[in-house]
Amino acid sequence: xxxxxxxxxxxxxxxxxxxxxxxxxxxxxxxxxxxxxxxxxxxxxxxxxxxxxxxxxxxxxxxxxxxxxxxxxxxxxxxxxxxxxxxxxxxxxxxxxxxxxxxxxxxxxxxxxxxxxxxxxxxxxxxxxxxxxxxxxxxxxxxxxxxxxxxxxxxx
Amino acid sequence: xxxxxxxxxxxxxxxxxxxxxxxxxxxxxxxxxxxxxxxxxxxxxxxxxxxxxxxxxxxxxxxxxxxxxxxxxxxxxxxxxxxxxxxxxxxxxxxxxxxxxxxxxxxxxxxxxxxxxxxxxxxxxxxxxxxxxxxxxxxxxxxxxxxxxxxxxxxx
DNA sequence: TCTGAAACTGATACCCGGTATCAATAACTG
DNA sequence: CAGTTATTGATACCGGGTATCAGTTTCAGA
Ligand SMILES: [Zn+2]
Ligand SMILES: [Zn+2]
Ligand SMILES: [Zn+2]
Ligand SMILES: [Zn+2]
Numbered sequence: 001x002x003x004x005x006x007x008x009x010x011x012x013x014x015x016x017x018x019x020x021x022x023x024x025x026x027x028x029x030x031x032x033x034x035x036x037x038x039x040x041x042x043x044x045x046x047x048x049x050x051x052x053x054x055x056x057x058x059x060x061x062x063x064x065x066x067x068x069x070x071x072x073x074x075x076x077x078x079x080x081x082x083x084x085x086x087x088x089x090x091x092x093x094x095x096x097x098x099x100x101x102x103x104x105x106x107x108x109x110x111x112x113x114x115x116x117x118x119x120x121x122x123x124x125x126x127x128x129x130x131x132x133x134x135x136x137x138x139x140x141x142x143x144x145x146x147x148x149x150x151x152x153x154x155x156x
Numbered sequence: 157x158x159x160x161x162x163x164x165x166x167x168x169x170x171x172x173x174x175x176x177x178x179x180x181x182x183x184x185x186x187x188x189x190x191x192x193x194x195x196x197x198x199x200x201x202x203x204x205x206x207x208x209x210x211x212x213x214x215x216x217x218x219x220x221x222x223x224x225x226x227x228x229x230x231x232x233x234x235x236x237x238x239x240x241x242x243x244x245x246x247x248x249x250x251x252x253x254x255x256x257x258x259x260x261x262x263x264x265x266x267x268x269x270x271x272x273x274x275x276x277x278x279x280x281x282x283x284x285x286x287x288x289x290x291x292x293x294x295x296x297x298x299x300x301x302x303x304x305x306x307x308x309x310x311x312x
Numbered sequence: 313t314c315t316g317a318a319a320c321t322g323a324t325a326c327c328c329g330g331t332a333t334c335a336a337t338a339a340c341t342g
Numbered sequence: 343c344a345g346t347t348a349t350t351g352a353t354a355c356c357g358g359g360t361a362t363c364a365g366t367t368t369c370a371g372a
Contacts, residue, residue, distance in 0.1 A: 026339065026348060048329075058351035063330060079235040084329060101286050111277060117269050118292070125265070127294035130257050134290040136274070138283035182319065182368065204358075214322035219359060240358060 014089055019074035020065075030057055034065040044078065044086040044097075044106035078106065078135070096134040102143035109136075170245055175230035176221075186213055190221045200234065200242040200253075200262035234262065234291070252290040258299035265292075 016035035021027050037053055038045070051062050066087060069075040076090040078097055086106055088097075096114070098107040114134065122129045172191035177183050193209055194201070207218050222243060225231040232246040234253055242262055252270070254263040270290065278285045 028339075028349065030350070046329095060331075060351055060353095061349080064350090067331095077237060079237045081233060081235045081241070085237065098281060098283070100283065107282070109281070111273075111280075113273050113276070117267075117273050120269070121267060121292065124267075125254060125292060125294060126263070127254070127256065127296040128300060129292055129294050131293040132291065133293070135288065136277065136281060136285055137287040137289070138281060138285050140283040144284060184320065184367075186321070202358095216322055216324095216360080217320080220321090223360095 014074060014091060016069060016074050016089070019072040020068055023068065023072050025068060030061055031065055033057055034062060035069070038069075038075075038087075038089065044088040046084045046086055048084060080104075096136070098136045098138050098140075100140035100143055101137045102139050105140050105142075107140075170230060170247060172225060172230050172245070175228040176224055179224065179228050181224060186217055187221055189213055190218060191225070194225075194231075194243075194245065200244040202240045202242055204240060236260075252292070254292045254294050254296075256296035256299055257293045258295050261296050261299075263296075 016038060017027055017032055020031060020035070025031070033054060034050070034057060037050060041053075047063055047066055050066070051057075051059050054062065066075065070077050070087070074090055075087045078086045078088065078099075080086055080099075083104075086104075088106060088108065091108075093110060094115070095108045095110050098109060099105070118129075118132050172194060173183055173188055176187060176191070181187070189210060190206070190213060193206060197209075203219055203222055206222070207213075207215050210218065222231065226233050226243070230246055231243045234242045234244070234255075236242055236255075239260075242260075244262060244264070247264075249266060250271070251264045251266050254265060255261070274285075274288050
């Protein structure tokens with residue numbers, strides 16, 4: 001049988017504090033607290049959310065740690081129109097996001113056809129393609145149940 | 157001959173002040189100044205840029221007018237990771253953006269294959285798809301010439 | 313044309329997310 | 343252990359954007 005073009009993003013065992021260490025940063029207790037919390041969360045989060053979850057850690061440190069992780073490629077940063085960016089653990093693989101327009105829940109997916117199309121675009125776009133980003137706005141199943149009102153704006 | 161899957165976004169004659177009037181807003185001199193300036197600019201712009209261009213118009217009014225235009229669907233708002241969102245006149249058609257990672261220049265395009273793929277994704281994604289967004293990061297031709305350093309970050 | 317209600321404007325203060333500063337502290341090195 | 347360097351977090355600050363609100367403009371109706 002043909003494999004589906006859509007595939008889940010594998011939850012590769014990423015170790016965030018190793019990612020920091022690999023950048024020459026020290027493995028401190030505070031950083032372990034932050035990375036530990038991020039690893040506990042299963043899904044996307046905002047910086048403020050992390051601050052709330054870790055009242056014992058200074059705001060600056062939370063933001064700095066997130067920035068380090070993004071720089072290390074261990075977190076991906078997802079721009080949210082009209083809102084703070086969200087972060088999620090970046091598995092090694094390239095992927096895209098689904099965002100529930102109602103509750104803001106973020107999911108990840110890969111789709112081989114999408115990537116093939118992107119590749120084929122290269123011939124037709126002016127300039128050198130250096131990357132791309134794609135988000136699919138959805139109403140997630142749990143929100144469908146409650147048929148909530150839109151909270152995130154959508155670029156249709 | 158077969159039409160290319162890629163097409164330029166038509167520069168439909170959009171009248172921004174009409175768009176405001178259609179929402180029940182008054183056609184004031186200040187608003188004409190703002191919409192006039194936006195129509196002069198050919199391409200994407202930031203709110204601050206518009207404020208600079210129109211020192212005679214209050215910041216609040218510039219931001220309010222932009223918001224009205226976005227609400228009216230006459231401007232599209234493009235999230236820029238690590239930067240202020242950019243706006244461009246929203247032709248009626250659905251489209252996507254190219255962003256030069258080096259200079260920030262924004263272009264628009266449509267690609268029928270992309271839309272077909274998005275449509276086909278509907279079967280495989282959990283929840284109801286309500287929209288999508290896609291940006292292609294490029295190094296534009298003029299930047300290629302100067303091989304400038306990256307300024308905008310890219311979600312690879 | 314006058315008049316009052318409603319809309320608009322812009323100076324201001326404020327909010328929010330995020331960052332620079334910097335003195336105090338912790339972590340390494342030898 | 344002592345010196346050096348990295349880290350931390352309180353604080354002040356910054357940029358983008360919005361709420362407020364008094365003064366001005368618009369406009370429908372008399
Ligand atoms: Zn939802
Ligand atoms: Zn992709
Ligand atoms: Zn460029
Ligand atoms: Zn599309």
